[in-house]
Amino acid sequence: MGLIDKGRAPKPLTWLLNYSRKYSLWMFQWGLACCAIEMGAALASPRYDMMRLGVIPFPASPRQADLVVISGTVTDKMAPAIRRLYEQMPDPKYVISMGSCANCGGPYWDSYSVTKGVDQIIPVDIYVPGCPPRPEALLQAIVMLQAQIQNEGIGNDQLQKRWRGEPVVIDDPHTAPVVLGPKPEPTAVPVV
């Protein structure tokens, strides 16, 4: 795959690889709190059935996972474990932060023991709002993530660009154009 290493994959090949990648997402479930039950409903209940979207929710270890769903309250005691398991996942890896607690602390915004947002410790691709979000909201997040993956370049420089924290723009006809990823840092004003 010399071409890919150089970041110059032909377009049809990129499309094909991304297409295969987005429909075989191995999802590591990080069930923490209430949202874990809604995630369980999205995975295991016949009404929502996330597996029809090509998400396989049973990797034996984070080392086999492409995607992690942080669902629930992240406490300061839990944060090092989250960081460590995230680092064990192979690149390219994606993170969905599910629920207000994982997004920003939620109802525990003034608690002494809660981390106010999982994005303080790992980069997040999609935020799902709600307390807890309905399973449909998680399914929507998966669909958006798949659109994002389809739009990615697979060359090394593209991936590096992604992990430098630059925003990724989804250009999908089914969803409105959305800018994902961390907000761009405000450029520093040079001191004269």
Next chain:
Amino acid sequence: MSTTEMPSAPDFELERSAMRHLADAQMNVELDTGDMILNLGPQHPATHGTLRLVVRLDGERVIAADPVIGYMHRGYEKLTEFRTYPQITTLINRIDWLSSFANEVPFVHAAEQLMGIEAPARAQYIRTILTELSRIATFVLFLGEMGLQVGALTPAFYGFRDREHVLNLIEGATGGRFHPNFNRIGGLKDDLPWGWVSETRQVMQLVLDSCDQFEDLVVGNEIFLSRTRGIGIIPGDIGTAYGVSGSNLRASGVDWDLRRDGVPYLAYPDLDFKVWTHSAGDSFARYWVRLQETRESVRMVLQLLDGLPAGPVMAKVPRIIKVPEGEAWVETENPLGQMGYYVVSKGATGPFRVKIRSASFSNVSILPWLLRGVYVPDVVTILASLYFILGDIDR
């Protein structure tokens, strides 16, 4: 070892398992399997969240197990000091997230007791219905998940299917699928919507049918029986000493249910229901008791629907809720066990101090005693059958 004579006594199973243990111990000595420390969790499917068990093993057997809690500690008791009373009901929903409505009830009762107001009869009845519905929603999930933990995937799907039916009802009445936040001090936010009662009757029939299905699929399954019978036995006196409550204690033969034996609350004194107990105290007994209690809850909901009184759902309360000085302790029978709130008020809009007694914390405290000497696969069974919620442990 020379104790290999085949017994002819009827207690053949027990004898065989004793021999198996002896053979295992000999194997461990021969192979020199020293102590091994296994970290179960904090992220492990069997721990229902973020419980961490540090297990010391000798071969396949557990020598000592030490639960490490606090991975889900969100500081409820401190947070309640900075919230007003109506805000706290939003917060304490999320302690035991499987049965959110049942969490609100004791706190609202404590506040009502201090203010000297009482919710109207219709509100009490609707509260009881919703509490029992959340009990059903919790238990059908357990009935499925317990199968999952012993290796059967199918019951989990059935559990989630029935839970969806019940959650639909709760959402129809309260607007919230998971955390209703429907209780107000002095009553309820709204009356029941039109057509809800008849729909509830239909769903209760569905739940009864699926209880039969669980009985056929799981309780009658030979593998399930051999994985749960005689595993993780809690004697009644030891369970009481550790503060185990709820169905876990009733499965050990202790006939104690706060709905019947405690201070009368909600509409339970008007109801005719049976408290189920089982004498075995093992994992199977805990499953069986919860299965019967699900059916009993269905019967209670049907009784309540029949006797639903007319009238308002909200008492007269001041616009700004200020609770007079005083202390109140209210305990109720939550799906997971005894849940109580001790509220100290100094006359402000928020409480001075709230002490929360949650069921799972005490239920889990028996684990070091209970897990000593069991096999590693049985640890998973015992954890599943104790049925705790991490938010309820750590708060």
